Each structure stands twice: as C-alpha cells, then as structure tokens.
Amino acid sequence: MELYEKLVNGEEKLSLVGLGYVGMPIAVAFGRKIKVIGYDLNAKKVEQYRAGFDPTREVGDDVIKQANVEFTSDETKLKEAKFHIVAVPTPVNDDHTPDLRPVEGASCTVGRNLTKGSIVVFESTVYPGVTEDICVPIMEKESGLKCGVDFKVGYSPERINPGDKVHRLETIVKIVSGMDEETLDQIAKVYELVVEAGVYRADSIKVAEAAKVIENSQRDINIAFMNELSIIFNKMGIDTKSVLEAAGTKWNFLKFFPGLVGGHCIGVDPYYLTYKAEEMGYHSQIILSGRRINDDMGRYVAENVVKNLIRADIAVKTARVAILGFTFKENCPDTRNTKVIDIVKELREYGIEPVIVDETADAQEAQRLYGVKLADRSEVKDLDALVIAVAHEEFSHMTREDIAGYFKPEHAKKVLVDIKGILDRKDYLTQDYIYWRL
Structure with missing residues (x-):
C-alpha cells in the first residue's frame, strides 16, 4: 500500500x-482530512495554539480550537509521521545574502x-538547488539514511498570502515536484486532498524552486x-x-x-535568485535595480514628510509626528522586514521621534525586532504631521473630523502623508492641509 493510501486510511501521519x-494554515487544512502533527520549536507559540489562540490571525481562534x-514542540513526535512538510522562513542577512539557517535547522530536526519510507517536502522559498544540494545531505547525515533509497524528497512552494482571506491554500493552484515520478505522484495526491484549485506537476525540484523565486521577483x-513613476510624477506635480x-x-x-515593499517574500526572494546568479558569474541588472528602488522608499517618504513640514513653516527638529501602521502589509500582524522602520530611522536622523500606532501589529515582535514600543491611539494628538503608513481596515474608517482632531489646532497647514492613498484626496486638497501620497 502506498503512503498516500496509508495517510488517508489513518495508518500514517x-x-x-x-x-x-x-505552516499553521497548512496544518489546519490537512487536519480536516488526515492525522497531523504540527511541530514548532517555539514552545510559547505551540501553547498558544493548544489554548485555541491564533497569534497569526490567519485562520482565527475558533478554527484553531x-x-x-496535534500541536507540539517535542521534535521526537516527528518520528510518528511519514510525510513531512517543512515551512520555515528563509530570510536574508544584513548584506542581503540568503540566511539558510532556519531551513538548515529544520533539515537537522x-x-x-x-x-525509512518517509517523504519530505520543502515549502520554504529558496534558490534552485537548495533542497537537493543543501537539505538532503543534512538529512542524510542526521538520519544515517540514504535519499532515494530510504526516503524521498520533493518541493512545493508556498503561495499563501498573509492577511488575504480570498487567496488561500485551498484556492490557489499548488506547484508540486518530486525527485522521481513515483514521489511526484505521491506528493501530488497528498496535496490534492486539500487544494481545491488543483496541483501543477513541475518537471523537477529545481524548476519548482525557480518558479517560486521568480513569482515574487x-x-x-x-x-x-x-x-519610480511616483518619484517622477511627484517632481512634475502630478498625482x-x-x-x-x-x-x-x-x-x-x-x-x-507604488508602496513600501517589505515582508518575508517580495522584499527578500529576489536576493535569493540574484545570489545564486552571482555564484554562477552573472550580475543581475533589472532585479537588483528594482530592489534598490524599493529598499529606498522608506527614506524617500521620510524626506517628503520633512519637506512638507518646512513648507508648512513648522520646525522640523521639534515636530510631533505620528505614524499609523507598522506591519509590512495591511490587516496582518506580521512586522518582519517591515519598511515602515526605514521611515522611523530616517525621521530620527532629523531629530524626530515619531509616535507609532498599530493595533493590528504584534507589539511584542515589534519591540523584540526593532526596539519599537507601539503607542495607544489616544497618544495621537497635538500633531504637526500624520503619516498613514499601512492600509489597515481600522484606518480606512477615519473621517475628516477624526483626522483634523489629531493636529494642533493652531496650525494653518496640517501635514498629512497618506502613503497608500486610502483617503479621498479631494477632501484634503484644501488650504488647511498639505496632502501627499506616493
């Protein structure tokens, strides 16, 4: 009996x-069909799941309950499973080179x-070759088993869009690949259990790895x-x-x-591809050029905040500025690789310490990663400038009266920076506002 059938029959996990x-939404989806062990080395996170709390807000507390x-931080529980899916982050180092430590650590675990008889599928975004050239040797060394004989591997890139309630695991076509036809068939059948949109069988593991890394590039x-168009049109005075x-x-x-490009996918994945290209003697031109533009947008926004303060005859160094939103994207608590921090750092260069408010963000994560203490909305008052940095649903309901109430009443000109353009621009093209957006 093949592994797929044993999973369906409840004989394997x-x-x-x-x-x-x-990883968590994938575990929950498979849990509706077969026996699932959900492992994470973060014991605190596991306890939250066990308690019925979803810190990611991807599926919600009710679904988690x-x-x-079987949520666990005990790695030995993995011995009970025969089909393993690895979905750990693949960030970059400060020099923009791939940080493969999480995927290497997961391979060790x-x-x-x-x-014997297991299949391991990697979902982490990597450059072509990582699964077979880096992960497989680690697993062979740790297990004493031989890939292709004692266990098989595959790759199926994740396409989940955090915070997106429409494009979910079930509704997005899933790319699957395996080291041989038999493995590919098994992996495809397993994913077809939960992916209603169907699967696409890639020609090889490297093809699947490459497909993922170019999607976000x-x-x-x-x-x-x-x-770049935004920069040009702003110079021309065109919206x-x-x-x-x-x-x-x-x-x-x-x-x-236009916008701030952060997060652990779009702002990271291109560097994986260009790193591998550099190893092979090719220096990327278009991809790295795009990266340079996007990485510089936080500084560009901050500069325009300062320029508009000057236009409003407000002293820059003593200016009180509030930033609404700190996550890397709207309606998602994830602050990893947020580009809002670039705005904060640049404003500090001008002597401005902004008040940062984000009720959606993971406040503990923001403190741990950036040393940023998020403020309460009640602290948004007596402002010289307001920056709406993230298009959270909670900010879209602000009225003109709400926004006016955040500013010092004596200001003849209120500086309002609406990065994503969530407000109706016509409401603020008045004598008492200096309104700017990308």
Missing part, C-alpha cells in the same frame, strides 16, 4: 514543521527523527517601476494614483501601485 503564517492537529520589479487609474482603463495595463 503527516507532520508540519514550522507553524507560522504559512477545533483544529484536528527532520533528519534526527526521520524513518516579478512582482517586486513591477512595484519598483510604480515607485500618481490618478495617472495609474487613467492608464488602467486599457485592457492590458498591469495594475500595480
């Missing part, structure tokens, strides 16, 4: 290694608890183009969003928008 924004998943480049809305009436115009 599936494990999910890494219970973050990607009902999840048919799986290897130590690997049993393409998006990064397109946003970089929009950011970028108005230009894009006009151009978007053509059927084949790609509807991207």
